[in-house]
Each structure stands twice: as C-alpha cells, then as structure tokens.
Amino acid sequence: MIVGASAAGLSTAEALRRQGYQDPITILGAEADPPYDRPPLSKQYLRGDWDADRTRLRPDSMLDALGANFILGDPAISLDVDRRLVRSAAGRELAADAIVIATGLRPRALPDQAGLAGVHVLRTLADAAALRADLSNAPKVVVVGNGVLGVELAATARQLGCAVTLTGRQAAPMESQFGPMVAGLVAQLHTTEGVELHSGTAVTGLTPADGRVTGVQLAGGDHLPAEVVIVAIGSEPVTDWLAGSGLRLDDGVVCDSRCRAADGIYAAGDVARWYHDGQRALLRLENRTNATEQAACVAANIVGESHSYVPVPYFWSDQFVTKIQVHGIQTADAEVTVVEGNPADHRFIAHYRRDDRVIAVLGWNMPKQIRLHKQQYLT
Amino acid sequence: MKIIVDQDKCVASGQCVSSAPDVFDQREDDGIVVLLNDNPPAGLADDVRQAAALCPALVITIVE
Known part of the structure; x- marks a missing residue:
C-alpha cells in the first residue's frame, strides 16, 4: 500500500516489482492525473515546449504492466498504525502488510x-x-x-x-x-x-x-x-493526515536509517526525514533524484533486506541555457574553490570543502565533468 | 535486450553512465546521454536496468 502516486510512490512500486515482490500493490494518490514528473513543470511545460502528456512518468502500457491498483483523486485522511490501515477522503479503508508514505509537499x-x-x-x-x-x-x-x-x-x-x-x-x-x-x-x-x-x-x-x-x-x-x-x-511536508497516528512528525515523517517510521511503515521522497548514518543526522531532501533512490531502498527493506539509506544527495537546476548540478551536502561555512574551468567562460566546477575534505561539488554547464568529480571525491 | 533513449528529455545527470559505463556515455559539451550499445550482452542487463531505474528523467526504455 503506497500513499502518494508521484515520483517516490511510483518508483517504490516499480522497485518492488523489480525485486520480485509479487503480492498486490495499491497506490493511492490525491491528484486525479496519472503520475507525472514535477521538474519539467517549471521549465519545459510552463514554456509551452511540452504538453501535459510529455510530463507523464510512464505511459499507460507500463503502468498496466506494473500490476498495481491505482486509486487516483482520493487523498488519504488518516492512518491507523497498529492495524496498518489507511482511510481516504472518499471513505475507502485500505489495509496492508506494509505501508509507504510518499505524500510529498504542499507549497507555502x-x-x-x-x-x-x-x-x-x-x-x-x-x-x-x-x-x-x-x-x-x-x-x-x-x-x-x-x-x-x-x-x-x-x-x-x-x-x-x-x-x-x-x-x-x-x-x-x-x-x-x-x-x-x-x-x-x-x-x-x-x-x-x-x-x-x-x-x-x-x-x-x-x-x-x-x-x-x-x-x-x-x-x-x-x-x-x-x-x-x-x-x-518553500513547501511543507504533507503530514497533516497523519496527525494523531502516533508517528513522529517533525518537519516530515521521522524515520530510522532504514526509512522506517514504525513497524511495517516506511516513508520515501520529499516527505521523509530519515537518519542518515553517514551524516549522523536526520535529513530530508526535496529533490527528484532522492524520490527514486529512497524508493528503491524502501522497496528493498520491504522485501526483507536491511539497507540503511546513505545517498550522496544530487540536484540540478536549469535556468535560461545554464545547467547547475550539485552533488553532496554543502554548508554555509564551506570554503568554495573553482577547480576547473572559469566562471568568466560560464563553464566551471567548484569544490566545497570543510575540515580539508570535499563535502560537495558543483558544476556550472559542465555535466559530464561534474559526474567524474563526484565519482572521484564523494564516493 | 534493446534500449531506447529519449535525448530530448535527458537532464544530463549522468546516473546512467555511473550505473552502466559500457552502455551509456555523455556528450562532452552538454552532458546529454549517448547510447554506446543499443543491444548490450546479457551480462550487462542488470546494470542497464539499474540505469533505467535511477534516471531522474526516465529517458531510458528497455525492450526485453
């Protein structure tokens, strides 16, 4: 049972199937549209370069092949943690062995x-x-x-x-x-x-x-x-429907290092605030890559593995014809050095260092090179 | 296994190259995906599936 039919929710279902999960999967989504991708909304879609259909995460044929029961346009309104039961606005009661919370964000x-x-x-x-x-x-x-x-x-x-x-x-x-x-x-x-x-x-x-x-x-x-x-x-995690559930809600659904909020209950994507073993801190990431990567970790843990989720965060931003890409977690006190290219040429790579260690790398119009820097310095 | 990529949707994250460097590469200037082998051997199938799953723009389609 997956609550949320956007990138994190759909990716969880796909990862479950990839990992051999054969039991029924239900995906409950608040929006009526079939799952679509959000990054293009502020760019290709808004510019009119793409129509709505092009923003879809998967075509109907692939959604059908997933063998999941999609219930769209019906937001979840409560969760009974002990019974693992979700109630929806339309009055549905949906119980499951495992529940994944992927309800994302709401803009302020x-x-x-x-x-x-x-x-x-x-x-x-x-x-x-x-x-x-x-x-x-x-x-x-x-x-x-x-x-x-x-x-x-x-x-x-x-x-x-x-x-x-x-x-x-x-x-x-x-x-x-x-x-x-x-x-x-x-x-x-x-x-x-x-x-x-x-x-x-x-x-x-x-x-x-x-x-x-x-x-x-x-x-x-x-x-x-x-x-x-x-x-x-900015945005806020959509957790109001979980008030009174007993789950710890603090800037998101608080999870352990396995993305588990309670026994049999997991969270993935923008809404999840989990304990990053490497950073030794609770972290919540609002980016597209995290939705997919965290979903894969949650799926693995549902099918019986025990993976802690320790990603190197990655996000990108496209503005005019400039592409900026960041791997890692930079902090306000980090020392920034340009290590390749030149800002004057609108192509460069910068390293963010703290305590003499590279904690993040940023590429400005250097997508191929930034991947190499990530591989060399952050993995 | 046959692979199709949609270069127009690609966001140049390079996730595919990290997962399956024998199958995918990136263009030098803009980082857009380049398919090195659209029909890779069975031994690379898992890497390719991983690449398709991790692509943040879902531009990789696998026809088994």
Missing part, C-alpha cells in the same frame, strides 16, 4: 493570497496549467522567493517575454543552496537576461484591486507592481 502561501486572482504557486500540473494560461500574454511578473523554484520560474517567465522581478529574503538568489560566490553568479546571469532583482528583502503583503493582485509590498516600503505574482517561498 502568503497569508493574504487566498482567492486573489493573478497569484500562483507551483506544485501540481493543475497549478502549472493555470500559471501557463496567466503568462500567455506576457504580463508583468513578480516572483516572491529566490530559492531553486523561484529562480527557475523567473527564468522561464523571462523566456516567455514577461517583464520579471525576482524578490526574496536571501541576499542573492539560491545563496542557501550554493553559498555567496556561486549565488553572485546566479544573480549576474539573471541580471544579464533582464530579470530585475530585489534580493535580501521580505515581502509584507500583496496589494489587490477588484479581487485581482496589483503588486507586492516590500518590507523597506517599496511597492513592486505586478499583473501576475508567483509565490515560491
């Missing part, structure tokens, strides 16, 4: 955005479709939030011909992901492409007129006029 909203036309978040295909429609006549756009998603959305909106302002609390775009040196280069990239930056600023509210957003009010008193506002201020 600004307090005053509810019901205001022209304000968007991006998590689902439906969100992306609504945003795509609203961007079609090249409106003036303000993106609130200068993390990974906000920065990518600013780039895509700009590519669609919109006038774009990117604002956020970080002193430079993606500074918490990349550190100040590389974040400065991200700022430069966006400025060169014509995105206006207001970094290191908090948003105090949205300004409305006749039920439609007219702009964003900044803490310093500035007002940024906008026809469309995209809110990308």
